[in-house]
Amino acid sequence: MVAPTPIPLAEGFPDALQALRAQMVDLTLRHIDGDGSRPTELSCLQLIKASCTAPRTAPALYEPGLVIVLQGRKKVELGNETLYYDPLHFLLVSMTMLPKGQVIDATPEKPYLCVRVSCDTQTLAELMLEVGPASSDAPAQAQSGLNVAPVSESLLSAALRLMQLLDNPQDQRVLGPLLQREIFYRVLTGPLGPRLRALAQQDSATRRLSRAIDELNRRFHEAISIDELAEVAHMSASTLHQRFKQLTSMSPMQYQKQLRLQHARRLMLASGLDAAAAAHQVGYESASQFSREYRRLFGTPPRTDIEQILRAS
Structure with missing residues (x-):
C-alpha cells in the first residue's frame, strides 16, 4: 500500500483559529521549559515540545486521547498507513497503539508544540448516550486506532479554556472535567464521531x-x-x-x-x-x-x- 500524500498546510491560517492558537502557544511555552512531554496539574492534559526534527521515525506508545498541534508538524506510521497532523488537523487515538512517530517540522526558534487531552471509555459512553444516535454514523467497526481530522474553532476554543485553567488552580477541580467532556463532545459530533461511538459502544x-x-x-x-x-x-x-x-x-x-x-x-x-x-x-x-x-x-x-x-x- 502506498503511503498517502502529506496533508498540506493552508496558505492562510483562518483568523479565528490563529487567535486561539496564538494564546495556546503562549500558555504552552509558559508552562513547559525544556523539550519532551510534561504532565500538568490537570490529569487529562499533557504538554509536548520538540526544538528540532527527529532524525528517524521512532516507535512510541500512544494512549487514548486527542492530540492538537499548535506549531510544527508530525507524522505517524502504523503499518502501511502514514498520517500527518499539524495546526490544521488533530489526531484522534481511539485506544492504546504502538505506531512510529516523527516530528518533521521544528526549530529552536519555532519548536513543535502540541497538547494532548486524554479520555476514558466511561466518559465517552456517557456522552454518547446524551448526544444520542446519529443517522450519518458509519457502522461501528474498527478500521484503525488512529485518525486525523480538521480542527474546528469550537474544538480549539474548548481546548484553550482547558489550558487556561493552568493559571487558575482554584477552578481546576470543577471546570477541568467539564471542559474535557466538551472537547470530546466536539469530536463526537464531528467527522470522527463514528470512531468514538464505536469505541464507547x-x-x-x-x-x-x-x-x-x-x-x-x-x-x-x-x-x-x-x-x-x-x-x-x-x-x-x-x-x-x-x-x-x-x-x-x-x-x-x-x-x-x-x-x-x-x-x-x-x-x-x-x-x-x-x-x-x-x-x-x-x-x-x-x-x-x-x-x-x-x-x-x-x-x-x-x-x-x-x-x-x-x-x-
Whole structure:
C-alpha cells in the first residue's frame, strides 16, 4: 500500500483559529521549559515540545486521547498507513497503539508544540448516550486506532479554556472535567464521531478489541495466550487475530513484544536500570534475546539508545 500524500498546510491560517492558537502557544511555552512531554496539574492534559526534527521515525506508545498541534508538524506510521497532523488537523487515538512517530517540522526558534487531552471509555459512553444516535454514523467497526481530522474553532476554543485553567488552580477541580467532556463532545459530533461511538459502544467490535488491548497492557509482562485474549474480547481466536491486526497493524503477540520493549525503555530512562534488569522486569528470560529485539525495534542496542536519548535531552 502506498503511503498517502502529506496533508498540506493552508496558505492562510483562518483568523479565528490563529487567535486561539496564538494564546495556546503562549500558555504552552509558559508552562513547559525544556523539550519532551510534561504532565500538568490537570490529569487529562499533557504538554509536548520538540526544538528540532527527529532524525528517524521512532516507535512510541500512544494512549487514548486527542492530540492538537499548535506549531510544527508530525507524522505517524502504523503499518502501511502514514498520517500527518499539524495546526490544521488533530489526531484522534481511539485506544492504546504502538505506531512510529516523527516530528518533521521544528526549530529552536519555532519548536513543535502540541497538547494532548486524554479520555476514558466511561466518559465517552456517557456522552454518547446524551448526544444520542446519529443517522450519518458509519457502522461501528474498527478500521484503525488512529485518525486525523480538521480542527474546528469550537474544538480549539474548548481546548484553550482547558489550558487556561493552568493559571487558575482554584477552578481546576470543577471546570477541568467539564471542559474535557466538551472537547470530546466536539469530536463526537464531528467527522470522527463514528470512531468514538464505536469505541464507547459496549457491544461494538472496536470496544471488544479494546478490552483485549487493555488486557495486554495490564499483563504485558506475563505469558498470555491468544485464546485468553479471545475470551476477554468475546471473539473467536481467528477473528480476534484478524481484527487486531487490522486495527494495530500487528498480531497480539507482536503488540505484546513491543509493549515490553517500550516499558523496558521507560524503566532504563526513568529508573536507571541496566538492560538485564529492565528485561527481567518486563518478562524477558533471556537478556540476549531482549537486546536483539530491542535493537530491531529502536535501531540501536539498549545502552547506546538510552545514552543518545539522555544526551539529546
